Amino acid sequence: MSKTQTPARRLLIFQEARNPQNTAEIVYLPVNKLGLPICGDGPELPSILELPLRILKVFTEIFNQPKYKGWAVLGAGPYHDTSEEGKFYAVVLESTQTSGGQGQVQAQPEVNMQTP
Numbered sequence: 001m002s003k004t005q006t007p008a009r010r011l012l013i014f015q016e017a018r019n020p021q022n023t024a025e026i027v028y029l030p031v032n033k034l035g036l037p038i039c040g041d042g043p044e045l046p047s048i049l050e051l052p053l054r055i056l057k058v059f060t061e062i063f064n065q066p067k068y069k070g071w072a073v074l075g076a077g078p079y080h081d082t083s084e085e086g087k088f089y090a091v092v093l094e095s096t097q098t099s100g101g102q103g104q105v106q107a108q109p110e111v112n113m114q115t116p
Helices: 051-062
Strands: 011-021 024-030 071-081 085-096
Touching: 011 071, 024 051, 051 071, 051 085
Parallel strands: none
Antiparallel strands: 011 024, 011 085, 071 085
16 A cells, blocks of 8 residues: 655745855855745746856755755745845755655755855
């Protein structure tokens, strides 16, 4: 008796900011380092490929890190938070692990990626 199990999904939010040590550098800081679990379908986000190239490069570097092994990016796009100033981006991840438990996004250090 096999029960269909939906893969685990998580929502991560990143804030675009100036690096305090080098104000010419843009960094993307995780707002919610472990991500929020998503129940159901989750938010509709465009393909990550629709992001500007500089952001696509940064997110590619971030999500190719070993801590994201077993996770796939389903979508990413601008995130509007009316309570905060600045630019934010939402990313939906889905676990690619099929057996032996759900994948986990491990605790993350602050992401400090520069754009070209």
